[in-house]
Amino acid sequence: DQQVKQNSPSLSVQEGRISILNCDYTNSMFDYFLWYKKYPAEGPTFLISISSIKDKNEDGRFTVFLNKSAKHLSLHIVPSQPGDSAVYFCAASDLGSGGGADGLTFGKGTHLIIQP
Amino acid sequence: AAGVIQSPRHLIKEKRETATLKCYPIPRHDTVYWYQQGPGQDPQFLISFYEKMQSDKGSIPDRFSAQQFSDYHSELNMSSLELGDSALYFCASSPRGALWQETQYFGPGTRLLVL
Numbered sequence: 001d002q003q004v005k006q007n008s009p010s011l012s013v014q015e016g017r018i019s020i021l022n023c024d025y026t027n028s029m030f031d032y033f034l035w036y037k038k039y040p041a042e043g044p045t046f047l048i049s050i051s052s053i054k055d056k057n058e059d060g061r062f063t064v065f066l067n068k069s070a071k072h073l074s075l076h077i078v079p080s081q082p083g084d085s086a087v088y089f090c091a092a093s094d095l096g097s098g099g100g101a102d103g104l105t106f107g108k109g110t111h112l113i114i115q116p
Numbered sequence: 117a118a119g120v121i122q123s124p125r126h127l128i129k130e131k132r133e134t135a136t137l138k139c140y141p142i143p144r145h146d147t148v149y150w151y152q153q154g155p156g157q158d159p160q161f162l163i164s165f166y167e168k169m170q171s172d173k174g175s176i177p178d179r180f181s182a183q184q185f186s187d188y189h190s191e192l193n194m195s196s197l198e199l200g201d202s203a204l205y206f207c208a209s210s211p212r213g214a215l216w217q218e219t220q221y222f223g224p225g226t227r228l229l230v231l
Contacts, residue, residue: 101166
């Protein structure tokens with residue numbers, strides 16, 4: 001059962017426009033969420049995170065929004081640039097489960113394509 | 117900035133052989149995580165270590181074992197390899213400090229091919 005869902009396998013956006021990547025989760029115990037960017041043959045690169053006590057976190061062109069009641073988060077990239085073309089993974093963690101070094105649960109990723 | 121180092125980057129083994137993957141965390145990171153990513157799949161958490169002790173366990177097969185050493189590097193030992201073990205294996209590290217949020221930083225991965 002996929003606890004973190006990214007329902008769009010791919011997304012095409014024009015350069016300069018806003019890219020919005022969506023993620024839904026089913027486990028209400030998740031309290032920390034992260035977005036990673038991944039190029040082929042490379043490891044995931046951390047982009048931005050948000051804890052469950054917040055509903056928005058911003059870092060430069062990247063903003064993550066969290067709607068806990070809907071169990072939904074989204075990543076906004078403004079403006080989109082050609083170098084943003086990559087696979088984006090949403091990940092979640094249940095940090096309140098006991099303080100251990102908890103593994104992340106990933107979604108299946110969304111392939112973002114920025115068109116010139 | 118220093119990143120997570122994994123070796124080897126590529127490994128080819130035959131069925132029933134053993135393999136050892138190594139991970140060197142970012143300096144001053146004392147927590148290490150292992151993930152497996154099959155073709156077209158999302159990364160699956162295997163196991164984690166904090167201060168040389170196993171901390172969390174995911175979907176790691178019994179044929180696999182791992183440990184963290186005094187210098188905080190970690191090794192994933194895989195025995196009786198099967199064709200289905202062919203995957204990308206990622207190591208991630210994070211710092212443990214006063215903050216309860218732990219961002220994990222990933223290495224470049226080891227691509228294992230079992231023939």
